[in-house]
Amino acid sequence: MDAIPTIEVAALDGTAAERHACAEAIGRACREVGFFRIVGHGVEPALLQRAFAVAQGFFALPPEAKAAVALGPASGYRGYFPLRGEVTDPAAGGDPKEGFDIAFGAAGELNRWPAGLPELKTVLSAYYEAIAALGRTLSRGFALALELPEDFFAAKLDRPTAILRVLHYPPAGWPVDPAELPAGCGAHSDYGYLTILAQDTQGGLQVERRDGRWLDVPPEEGSFVCNIGEMMARWTADRFRATPHRVVRVAPGARYSIPFFFHPNPDVLIETLPTCRREGAPLYPPITSGDYLDRRQAGAYA
Ligand SMILES: O=C(O)CCC(=O)C(=O)O
Numbered sequence: 688m689d690a691i692p693t694i695e696v697a698a699l700d701g702t703a704a705e706r707h708a709c710a711e712a713i714g715r716a717c718r719e720v721g722f723f724r725i726v727g728h729g730v731e732p733a734l735l736q737r738a739f740a741v742a743q744g745f746f747a748l749p750p751e752a753k754a755a756v757a758l759g760p761a762s763g764y765r766g767y768f769p770l771r772g773e774v775t776d777p778a779a780g781g782d783p784k785e786g787f788d789i790a791f792g793a794a795g796e797l798n799r800w801p802a803g804l805p806e807l808k809t810v811l812s813a814y815y816e817a818i819a820a821l822g823r824t825l826s827r828g829f830a831l832a833l834e835l836p837e838d839f840f841a842a843k844l845d846r847p848t849a850i851l852r853v854l855h856y857p858p859a860g861w862p863v864d865p866a867e868l869p870a871g872c873g874a875h876s877d878y879g880y881l882t883i884l885a886q887d888t889q890g891g892l893q894v895e896r897r898d899g900r901w902l903d904v905p906p907e908e909g910s911f912v913c914n915i916g917e918m919m920a921r922w923t924a925d926r927f928r929a930t931p932h933r934v935v936r937v938a939p940g941a942r943y944s945i946p947f948f949f950h951p952n953p954d955v956l957i958e959t960l961p962t963c964r965r966e967g968a969p970l971y972p973p974i975t976s977g978d979y980l981d982r983r984q985a986g987a988y989a
């Protein structure tokens with residue numbers, strides 16, 4: 688395998704035959720790779736461009752303005768985390784990136800918006816809605832791939848505690864000492880249900896292959912990179928894979944990316960799906976989506 692599969696997902700709104708064929712491709716990618724690229728997703732290119740533009744505007748704010756909206760337990764981990772504030776790979780220390788998270792959900796408006804940047808809220812809120820809708824569409828594909836009713840996940844994803852994150856990897860010295868790689872985001876697997884990632888043109892995302900080698904996942908205009916998180920791996924009793932990935936520095940300039948971490952409603956019980964059950968004790972004990980996320984989030988920051 689020298690590239691993750693690319694899937695045209697407009698077919699999920701097609702005929703029954705088209706929907707099943709698309710779901711089969713999604714299912715194969717989730718079982719074998721845990722990553723796939725999507726095209727034909729219907730998200731407006733202009734909205735994506737605006738999201739990157741407001742992200743750049745946010746990170747260009749003075750450090751005090753960003754620190755004023757810092758994330759923490761009190762804001763339900765919505766807000767800003769500084770350079771080296773997030774630890775994806777404890778062995779490598781804090782990542783050389785800063786980020787800003789928003790989420791909507793049962794807990795109401797806990798988001799921390801900086802003063803004087805109204806378009807950050809309007810654009811990221813619109814982008815959040817568009818990507819959440821895409822996540823629901825892809826979930827119809829998951830359901831068919833898992834031999835569940837097509838709308839199985841719909842009611843479980845209507846009040847999601849999804850997190851939209853904008854990331855900035857500041858420019859660094861070049862060339863980078865290879866001994867220092869990965870100089871971006873340490874190797875990790877995501878802990879949620881589904882991640883939908885937009886990256887700028889810089890590159891550097893890599894996915895771990897089963898043979899342990901790193902596969903480049905370069906940016907391709909108009910596509911998103913999707914991957915399965917550990918909650919979904921758990922839900923499917925590891926039928927779907929949560930695959931480790933990282934970001935390395937491949938060019939000296941700044942890099943921006945926008946992952947969307949989609950999660951089920953907080954009260955959804957994550958217990959082995961009926962079509963993934965096997966003889967004997969379940970692989971993982973049941974836990975609600977909300978409890979699972981609380982547990983994982985609390986351990987993620989330096
Ligand atoms: O910045 C990226 O392209 C990926 C970041 C990532 O994997 C994450 O935040 O979980």
Ligand SMILES: [Fe+2]
Pocket residue numbers: 875876877932
């Ligand atoms: Fe990730």
